[in-house]
Amino acid sequence: MEYLDFELPIKELEEQLDKCKVLGSESDVDVTDTCTQLEKKLEKTKKDIYKNLTAWQRVQLSRHPSRPYTLDYIKALCGNTFLELHGDRNVKDDKAMIGGLGKIGDQTYMFIGQQKGYNTKTRQYRNFGMANPEGYRKALRLMKMAEKFGIPVVSLIDTPGAYPGIEAEERGQGEAIARNILEMTRLKVPIIVLIIGEGASGGALGIGVGDKVMMLENTWYSVISPESCSSILWRSWEYKEQAADALKLTATDMKKLHLVDDIIKEPLGGAHSDRETTFKTVAKQITTVHDELKKLSPTELVNQRMDKYANMGVFKN
Template sequence: MEYLDFELPIKELEEQLDKCKVIGSESDIDVTDTCKQIEKKLNDTKKEIYKNLTAWQRVQLSRHPSRPYTLDYIKALFGDTFLELHGDRNVKDDKAMIGGLGKIGDQSFMVIGTQKGYNTKTRQYRNFGMANPEGYRKALRLMKMAEKFGIPVISLIDTPGAYPGIEAEERGQGEAIARNILEMTRLKVPVVVMIIGEGASGGALGIGVGDKVMMLENTWYSVISPESCSSILWRSWEYKEQAAEALKLTAKDMKKLKLVDEIIKEPLGGAHSNREATYKAVEKAILKNYDELKKLSPEELVNSRMDKYAEMGVYKG
């Protein structure tokens, strides 16, 4: 188990609790009351820490190495029914962008998402979750396929941004993302978007236009990362915490600004602390929103989606 800086008090108490249990099992001393006291203190400390998280601490939680990634959600929600589809039919198959068909119960979905790696080797294989133009073109190909057969789309977002390399720009990174945004606004099937980790810049927007956009509690969604914002404004990464606060990038901020529709509560300690509970919450939210959207005609879906995005940023004095 890895701990973030602000979680160190929890680490100390958990170590104390483990030692207490070991003493109880290896000796005749009754340490039941002591263990209970430590457990109570541990629970109180967890509640206190996670109740008062800053924007930067939520950014840290969204990047936690133990946090479930797109493929973890796909396996939990779709199981053996998931069939991955590859390639953009133009350049290559982008490993940072996952896509394919799967079923929850009797309902088929086209699921698309950005995938990070678990260790150095897989992070390189997945390009650190940063998609190239062919990744966005693959995603668009699958979304248009879903539209053709009347299959709803689920988009899972966890990316530090689109890949900024020269070769990506040469192959039309900006055009690919812009094309996806345009095409997603007019898809004639329900589109449910879920931010499960980082939601940075056009890399997230390229698969982030939907009828319902939801964020897990400890995720962020912004035009730029706090570190990059800090380096531009202050020419140093030292001010990343101030940048995180100023960017209003947390789920709570995004909901208040009416840029997302719903916040999915995470287990105490973050999504990684109780994966099964997180998967169930995500599945429940997806099915609930799909049940609402399936009642609308294709024309109603497109019109309401267009209106939703047209109203963003409108200020009424």
């Protein structure tokens, strides 16, 4: 188990508790009371730390190496029913963008999302979750396929941004993302969007237009990462914590600004601390939202989605 800087008090208490249990099992000393006191102290420390997280600490939690990624969610939600589909029928199959059909219960969904890697080799293979234009065009192809067969779309967002390389720009990165945003606003099937980790820039928006947009509690959604914002404004990454606060990128901030619809609560300690509970919560949320959206006609879906995005933001004539 890896610990973040602000989680070190938890690490110390867990180590003390483990030693206490080992001592009790390997000797005749009764350490029951001591272990109970440590467990209570650990629980209180966890609650105190996680209920007062700063914006930057939530960014750190969203990037936790043990946090579940898109394929983890898909495998947990769909089991063996998931069928991955590949390629944009133009350039190649982008490994940073996952897509395919899967079932939750008796309902089939088209799943789309960015996939990060678990180690150096898979991170390179997945391009660190940063999709090229062909990734967004693959996503659009699958969404149009879902529309053709009346299948709802579930989009799982977890990316530090679209790939910024020269070759991506040559193949039309901006156009691919803009095209997806346009097409998703008028797709005639329900679109459910979940931000499960990082939601950065146009890379997130390229698969982020939906009838219902939800964020897990310890995720972020912004036009730019705190580090990049800090480097632009202060010419240094040292002010990333101030940038995180100023960007209003947490789930609470986004809900308050009416840019997302709901916040999905995570287990104490983050999604990685209790994966099974997280997966069950997400599956239940998807099913509940779909039950609401399936009552609407295609025309009502599109009109409601258009109105939702047209009403975002504040402007003056």
